Amino acid sequence: xxxxxxxxxxxxxxxxxxxxxxxxxxxxxxxxxxxxxxxxxxxxxxxxxxxxxxxxxxxxxxxxxxxxxxxxxxxxxxxxxxxxxxxxxxxxxxxxxxxxxxxxxxxxxxxxxxxxxxxxxxxxxxxxxxxxxxxxxxxxxxxxxxxxxxxxxxxxxxxxxxxxxxxxxxxxxxxxxxxxxxxxxxxxxxxxxxxxxxxxxxxxxxxxxxxxxxxxxxxxxxxxxxxxxxxxxxxxxxxxxxxxxxxxxxxxxxxxx
Amino acid sequence: xxxxxxxxxxxxxxxxxxxxxxxxxxxxxxxxxxxxxxxxxxxxxxxxxxxxxxxxxxxxxxxxxxxxxxxxxxxxxxxxxxxxxxxxxxxxxxxxxxxxxxxxxxxxxxxxxxxxxxxxxxxxxxxxxxxxxxxxxxxxxxxxxxxxxxxxxxx
Numbered sequence: 001x002x003x004x005x006x007x008x009x010x011x012x013x014x015x016x017x018x019x020x021x022x023x024x025x026x027x028x029x030x031x032x033x034x035x036x037x038x039x040x041x042x043x044x045x046x047x048x049x050x051x052x053x054x055x056x057x058x059x060x061x062x063x064x065x066x067x068x069x070x071x072x073x074x075x076x077x078x079x080x081x082x083x084x085x086x087x088x089x090x091x092x093x094x095x096x097x098x099x100x101x102x103x104x105x106x107x108x109x110x111x112x113x114x115x116x117x118x119x120x121x122x123x124x125x126x127x128x129x130x131x132x133x134x135x136x137x138x139x140x141x142x143x144x145x146x147x148x149x150x151x152x153x154x155x156x157x158x159x160x161x162x163x164x165x166x167x168x169x170x171x172x173x174x175x176x177x178x179x180x181x182x183x184x185x186x187x188x189x190x191x192x193x194x195x196x197x198x199x200x201x202x203x204x205x206x207x208x209x210x211x212x213x214x215x216x217x218x219x220x221x222x223x224x225x226x227x228x229x230x231x232x233x234x235x236x237x238x239x240x241x242x243x244x245x246x247x248x249x250x251x252x253x254x255x256x257x
Numbered sequence: 258x259x260x261x262x263x264x265x266x267x268x269x270x271x272x273x274x275x276x277x278x279x280x281x282x283x284x285x286x287x288x289x290x291x292x293x294x295x296x297x298x299x300x301x302x303x304x305x306x307x308x309x310x311x312x313x314x315x316x317x318x319x320x321x322x323x324x325x326x327x328x329x330x331x332x333x334x335x336x337x338x339x340x341x342x343x344x345x346x347x348x349x350x351x352x353x354x355x356x357x358x359x360x361x362x363x364x365x366x367x368x369x370x371x372x373x374x375x376x377x378x379x380x381x382x383x384x385x386x387x388x389x390x391x392x393x394x395x396x397x398x399x400x401x402x403x404x405x406x407x408x409x410x411x412x
Contacts, residue, residue, distance in 0.1 A: 028335075044260075044263060045377075047267050047270075050270050051266045051270045053352075054273070054407075090285050094285070095345065123259075155277075158274050158278050158281065161277065162276075163277075165281075165313060187285060188284075188285065188286065191285050191286045193286040196286070197281050197282070197285070
């Protein structure tokens, strides 16, 4: 009996959490747009969330592309099909690895920082003082961070893809000796602009919304103590990574199924 | 960090992303496709289209001149009809042309091979929506084996 009790309570808590998170997001985003006030805040957050994540994204993209080139080559060369290295690297990056790995790295690099920052704002009562000054913390603190995350992750994913394909090219063509022309032309004939590149961008926009939303909600509702913020940061990374991987399967099934 | 440097870095960030998008668009995806730009439609009826798919290439002598845009069944006998978008640069296919479904390599993808026919005074040039009357269907391996076994049995 108590098992059902616990299950029911967990389900209700989860539904309540989703509802709270939706209300938080709606309150933060819906309202009169104030571009003059919001733009400087947005640019600051784009810097913190986007520009500072660039290095890790570029380096991991390069290495993932190089590893794909190396592993793909050793398998494809057995079948004498090493020209297929180009499409293999490009399609796996554009369709799956680019958006997913970017989202996972973004959750670890920027999502956790967002949660900790907002959680600490709550713990040190900065959010309450904003309210005392009649400034809505949702509009002032949450909204710019949300938009910054949603804007910067697709851009980061594009860079990840480009650098990754370049990494695959470096290893495949310049090191292992796949033919230069065949690498690009076979890639071009199998990569489709809308189906592959644009669907990848759509995927990363969806992941961006999920990761940033989870991070902001977990920070905003963190228990204002040291263990509370630490738990919230952990939850951000765990929940958003799981959500990204699960959603990726659903999106792949819809887009390429 | 002053606001100015921050704006500069965000600008660099956005520019890098646009550069990445351009790289993907120009170098990775196929934008110099002959099927971009102006196209016109040709249709052809086959008995069997084999593994032909939408977006399969249409080639003349190995050169891609267009792509398959739709495949459907038509008429009382459910005949497969293939619709192709051909670049308007190649708009002089006479009605004596032949369309065959061919395979690139042994296990490669299937494509439509167009062969322009002869032209004289009484032959019309196919316009938009024109039908190619002469077609050769896809080779289906099972049928070939079946015919082979059948011809062996007759001896």
